[in-house]
Amino acid sequence: MLKKIVFCLLMASSSIVQSQVLINEFDADTPSTNDKQFIELKSETPNFSLNGYVLVFFNGTGSLADTSYFTVSLNGLTTDVNGLILIGNNLVAPVPERIFSIGSIQNGPDGVGLYLGSTADFPAGTIATTTNLIDALVHSNNATAVPSLQTLLGESTQENENINSLGTTQSIQRKIDGTWEVKAPTPGANNDGSGFIFNGITITANTANKNEGDSFSITFTTQTNVTSDLLFSFTLTNGSFNTNDFTGNTTVFIPIGANSFATTITLVDDIVDEGDEVLRIKFGDLPFGYNRRNDNLEIRVVDNDFSTLPFGTPLNPTYGNVTSTVPVGYYASIEGxxxxxxxxxxxxxxxxxxxxxxxxxxxxxxxxRVADQNPLNSNQVWMMYVESPRAKLDFQTSSSNVGTWNREHIxxxxxxxxxxxxxxxxxxxxxxxxxxxxxxxxxxxxxxxIRAEDGPENxxxxxxxxxxxxxxxxxxxxxxxxxxxxxxxxxxxxxxxxxxxxxxxxxxxxxxxxxxxxxxxxxxxxxxxxxxxxxxxxxxxxxxxxxxxxxxxxxxxxxxxxxxxxxxxxxxxSTNENQTAKYVIYPNPARDSFIVSGLNSEAAIELYNGLGMKVFEQKVTGQAPISPNVSSGIYLAKITSDSKTEVKKLVIE
Structure with a gap:
């Protein structure tokens, strides 16, 4: 197993301090959606600065084999009292010191290298190298070997995360002698159970959507009873959600011998249309000896202040309420x-x-956000194909499109x-x-x-x-x-x-x-x-x-x-598209019958299906109910009265 000694230049002088930092544990293939991926490093001495280090992840197979696909800068990080530092997804417990998004690490066969350098040194597609390499691991979740990548990274072995046939429940861990083993993950702790044991704190709250005016509780629980009074604070602010949007105590106090604290937060019900917001429950600084088992819990705050527009949704359309703003003469050149x-x-x-x-x-x-705004709620967009609204806040910003809206190219x-x-x-x-x-x-x-659309439907x-x-x-x-x-x-x-x-x-x-x-x-x-x-x-x-x-x-x-x-x-x-419609069909959608309002004399009602076939015809006077007895679907209703004809869309449920 290749091991390398790191030499850090101090203050640009010729004197050097010798120290070592290695990859200690790696988990690329985690249960469900790979949302608990992490890599753990260990330094020979505690509280070791990782300024000037970078993690580089390499493809093992395919047309991009042996080239980089993802990098993580370690600038600003320092190992803990055990010499450990955790980098991973937000759902890893304890919470990593640097977060990367779900699915950023490939399951393999691939590789990862710890280098002296920066992310700029390894743009996507950089060939794996041993230059400035501190430590490396070639990994997989099966027996497929990638000898080329092993050679480029100076490694003679490749570790299989699934060697014990236990699927996604184990990680690759370094042993005291420098070799590797596969067992249940131990993020944030020495692999052999030695060293300082932190007392982890967990945030518990109901993260279901809340409305302005609602109250909810937040509980902080330590893994073991505290041996001295524990005092720290937390925040809820996030983006436009600030301290004006809630009331409640944000200071946590757990007395000696206890292990939990609860507080109640009340969301302010103001009259301002701020749109839906997201509060984020986040730890402040913790005293030595404690770490975060989770963090950044998000709760949607639904704003009950919103405005409406004077026209209907595409599902319940209106006609003639919106006047075209076409400039005078805009289409004059195509006449004739x-x-x-x-x-x-x-x-x-x-x-x-x-x-x-x-x-x-x-x-x-x-x-x-404006053009596709839901006419019934200014805080939402109307999603075209699925014919339903979604909060403007839920625009897709990550690889997951579930529950989001994005931009559909027609x-x-x-x-x-x-x-x-x-x-x-x-x-x-x-x-x-x-x-x-x-x-x-x-x-x-x-x-x-381009229209707003449900992510999966897009x-x-x-x-x-x-x-x-x-x-x-x-x-x-x-x-x-x-x-x-x-x-x-x-x-x-x-x-x-x-x-x-x-x-x-x-x-x-x-x-x-x-x-x-x-x-x-x-x-x-x-x-x-x-x-x-x-x-x-x-x-x-x-x-x-x-x-x-x-x-x-x-x-x-x-x-x-x-x-x-x-x-x-x-x-x-063309029909004058800019005049207010004379006739109105209601209800629309209709079930057994509908009424045409605005008739001053006898009218002929004809229904045409999507193929242009006439499927119903009837004479009607006044607001008499019309029962077409046709199957569910979308029809064109042709209304003729006083030698004038108008066509309306009618939905039969």
Whole structure:
């Protein structure tokens, strides 16, 4: 086993102090979701500074074999009275002195090296080396050997964490003689049980969501009774959550001979709309002899102060409450055009380099927090495919997407050819670059085709076409998003050269084409543009200085791809999309019957299904209930009265 002596230069002088620090314990393969991974180092002398050291993790197999994939700087860390230091996930007990995110360490076969140096010395893809290497471990959870990595790290052995066939419940530990063994993990303690034994303290609290005004208790418990009075403090502040948001004692006192302390915290119910916040229960400094068994417990504080918008969600849409902010004359140049001239005329408007602004992918997150806000609660976004809200606070920031929302590209990144083409750092509305029809990279952060979406559902949608054998949404949902998707795809096909929408279900690897056009044209009709969508169009315009014309005039799609191809376009041919609807259907969704309000004379009611087939027709006067006796689904209700016709979306449950 390779062992090396560390020589630390002091004060830039020629004198040197000799000391040793080695990898003492390693656990890469832990139960469940690998959320208790750690690496423990041990110095020959206690309280040893690790300034100038870095941990480097290396791949053992695959195309990136023998190269680095993750680094951890050890600057600012010092070993404890036993010479130990723990680096790992937040759920490791005791809590590591440096935290890395869940799943950062691969299970193997891989390797890890302790080096003199910095993270800058080991960018991702750096070949393993013995230069400045202090100690190394080549590891796995099976018998697969990686002799090349062993050679590069100067190691003659490889340790199997699962050699005892006990799965993920054991760790690799160094013995007194320098060899390794595999047994139950002992993080934060000498592997042989010797040395100083810390008295661990555990925080216990109900971490379920709390509302403003709620009270909850926090208990601190030591592993053994304290031998002298124990006094320390803790904090709850985190981000915007501060001391004005709660009342209660944050000083812990455990008297001699006892082992626990409890306090009650009350959340202040103010009248300020701060949005949902997260408080974090965190230890202050502990006296010598104690350590943290857990820390940073988070509790969501749901703000009961929120505002609403004067229009409905896509699931219960309203029409005519939101007026288009399209500038006068914005579409004047396409009047009377048809065919390719109409397409080019539209592109000249929405990809005009003298007007259109391109932002970053980071900016899109901020845009969606407003554009996709749940009309019923200003602290939430509306997730498109799953047709439900989620707290704005729950934006995905780690590798886990469960319970989060993220940014869904309606025209998938891989299909559009703009994968990760812009930065994930927001610059704000006043920082932008000009854009044109050939600027395909701008499609990566074009908010007109990016929506807030449930993380797992976003992954499920992947890069599929829409309709046919492609993506049709989660089962049990009402498809309130389908027209929105169609109009976003139409926008992208006009806005960017190299992108198109085509008939049929094409391979998911096809770049520059997305299907199915026939399905999307149908969705454009069956799910009419509502107030939620118009509000999005208005807001995105304030950032990008362009609009989605298929939201302003949904019938344009038929003049470019549908039944009216070749005919001259005039805005007057389209229903005046900006007037308040005359008729209202309620309830909507409906079950056995519905009523049409606003009728002053006899009217004809016709229902059409998603295929355009008429499935119901009836004459009605006044607000008489209408019982269509049709199956559950989304229909277009055509209402004709006094020689005027309006079309409404109707959901039958």
């Amino acid at each position: 055009l048809s065919g390719t001239a109409l397409k080019q005329g539209l592109q000249d408007i929405i990809a005009n380099p003298a007007a259109v602004r391109a932002h970053t992918y980071g900016d899109v997150t901020d845009i969606l 025209y998938p990144q891989s299909r559009g050819g703009f994968v990760n083409a812009t930065e994930d750092t927001p610059d704000g509305i006043n920082v932008w670059s000009s854009s044109n029809a050939d600027d395909l990279a701008a499609g990566h952060a074009d908010a007109h085709h 992954s499920s949608r992947s890069n599929k076409d829409y309709g046919l054998t492609g993506y049709n949404g989660p089962s049990g949902t009402q498809g309130s998003w389908k027209g929105d998707v169609a109009r976003a795809v139409f926008y992208m096909a006009i806005r960017y050269n190299g992108l198109d929408v085509v008939n049929g279900d094409i391979p998911d690897t096809t770049v520059g084409q997305l299907g199915d056009l026939t399905t999307l044209l149908s969705w454009n009709q069956s799910d009419p543009r509502d107030d939620f969508e118009m509000n999005r169009n208005n807001y995105i315009y304030t950032w990008q200085m362009n609009r989605n014309p298929f939201i302003d005039y949904p019938l344009l799609a038929d003049y470019i791809w549908g039944a009216n191809v070749g005919q001259a376009w005039f805005a007057s041919l």
